[in-house]
Amino acid sequence: LAQTAEDCALLLGLMAGADPEDLTASTQPVPDYLAATRQSLKGLKIGVPTAFYVDDLNPEVARVLDETVATLKKEGAEIVTVELPDQRQLSGAS
Numbered sequence: 001l002a003q004t005a006e007d008c009a010l011l012l013g014l015m016a017g018a019d020p021e022d023l024t025a026s027t028q029p030v031p032d033y034l035a036a037t038r039q040s041l042k043g044l045k046i047g048v049p050t051a052f053y054v055d056d057l058n059p060e061v062a063r064v065l066d067e068t069v070a071t072l073k074k075e076g077a078e079i080v081t082v083e084l085p086d087q088r089q090l091s092g093a094s
Contacts, residue, residue, distance in 0.1 A: 009033035024084050042076030050081045 002008045012033045019025040048069055057065065073079050 005037045006034060009037045040076060041072060044077045045080055046072055046077050047080055047082035049084050051083060 002011060010033075013030055016033070017025070017030045018027045046069075069079055
């Protein structure tokens with residue numbers, strides 16, 4: 001997807017934010033992710049989903065995700081588990 005964290009930050013800035021097709025998407029203003037690449041992770045709270053997102057991950061992807069979470073924690077980030085609502089429940093579909 002990108003070669004550097006800065007490239008990822010630029011891409012994330014383009015993809016982040018409200019999405020009328022995704023009821024779990026935040027409606028908050030999009031942060032300056034590029035500036036964030038220059039800051040310490042100490043005290044940053046990062047939510048990691050506990051269900052559906054990680055349920056069917058390829059084992060290699062799951063391994064890399066686990067390593068990434070461990071690195072973020074080592075660098076001072078606070079890792080918290082979060083439960084994302086089921087899209088069907090949010091939209092009223094059955």
